[in-house]
Amino acid sequence: MTTSRSFMLICTVGIFCFISYNMVRMPALSLFAESLGAGPERIGLIVSVSTITGVLLKLPSGALSDIYGRRFLLRIGVVAFGLPPFLYPFITDLDALTALRFLHGLATAIFAPTALATVAELYRERRGAALGTYTACTQSGSLLGPFLGGYLIHTAGFDTAFVTAGVFGCVAMVLFYSLHLDVAVPPRTNEGARAVLSEMWKGFAAVVKNKKVLITSVTDAAKMIANGALMAFLPLYGLSVGLNPGEVGMLFTVQAVTSFFSKPIMGRISDRVGRQPLIILGLGICAGTFVCIPYVAMFPVL
Incomplete structure (x- = not known):
């Protein structure tokens, strides 16, 4: 398979994977x-537990893909996207849902870090553009997933x-399994996983010691905490003010559309005026919208 066909394959797989994942995550979960x-407390835990998996496993997953190859990890990743949704209709208690x-x-x-590494390897000379295209494809899944999930819940129920x-x-x-992804398998070395994990830890330590990167990371973490709260409780608030699940799903889709189109524009503006002003502006908008949500009940305004 040529490089361009391999790239089209992983982009297409990414679209379907993230449509599937976001149909379950917002607003259905x-x-x-x-x-x-x-x-409320248990809902917050259930929504966040998959993120805990990501925090614990994304770094090791990247290291393992360096050892065993991208295809091996991607195979596991697509299975983790495809099979779990069929188990949700059989869930009847909260402990099983959490598990x-x-x-x-997973x-x-x-899948996410391995796919990004794969794209970077396919286009070593033009990786910026390739990564941007792949990210746009996965974001399109984030656009469609919440709307489709909310609409189906409203019209046909959770199981559907x-x-x-x-x-x-x-x-x-x-x-993914029917087409051969043309990515070279990394050469095996005698160093093993311990050496790779050691290098991973050194990289993590270097980030922690860089104050600018650390401050930016903490700031982004604070923003993600707010976004997680929105993901967990906006669906419940929407229903409490008379919205149906389809309309709640549309709220998340509108949010994703805004992010999709504004990111490249804001990136160019930040090149001109600097990062800090836009970071402060973005955090201010985030905080302001959270303050306003409890006072808004109409779908067009939300």
Whole structure:
């Protein structure tokens, strides 16, 4: 398979994977947990547990892909996208849902860093443009997933939404397994996993010692905490003010569309005026919208 076809394959697989994942994650997950009797604290835990998987496994996944090859990790990743959605209709208690979310989190934890590394290897000379294109493809999945999930919940129920998400994931599996991804397997060395993990730790330590990077990371973490709260509780708030699940899903889609189109524009502006002013502006907008949400009940305004 040529480089361009390999790139098209991984972009297409990424679209289907992230449609599937986001159909389950927003707004379905919070609403499904509430239907099983979860309170606010448990809903927050259930929504966040897949992120915990990512925090624990993304760095090791990248290191393992350096040892065993990109294809091996990507195979595991697409399976983690495709199969778990079919298990959600059989969930009847919150402990099982929490465990399933931890398992489903393996999908992004394994697939995401490995796919990015694969794209970078396919286009060593033009990796910036290639990574941008791949990221745009996965974001398109984030655009469609919440809307499709919310619409299906509203019109056909949770089971239909989950099974449809599984179908999208299985399409990604079939595409990936039926076509040969042309990525070189890294040469095995005698150093083994310990040496790779040691280098990974050295890189982590270097980041921690860089104050600018550390401050930026902490700032982004604070923003992600707010975004996680929005992901968990906006669906519940939307229903409480009279919205249906389809409209709640559309809210997340609108948010993703805004992010999709504004990122390249803001990137160019930051090259001209600097990073700090836009970081402060973005955090201010984030905080301001959170303050306003409790006072807004109409769908067009939300």
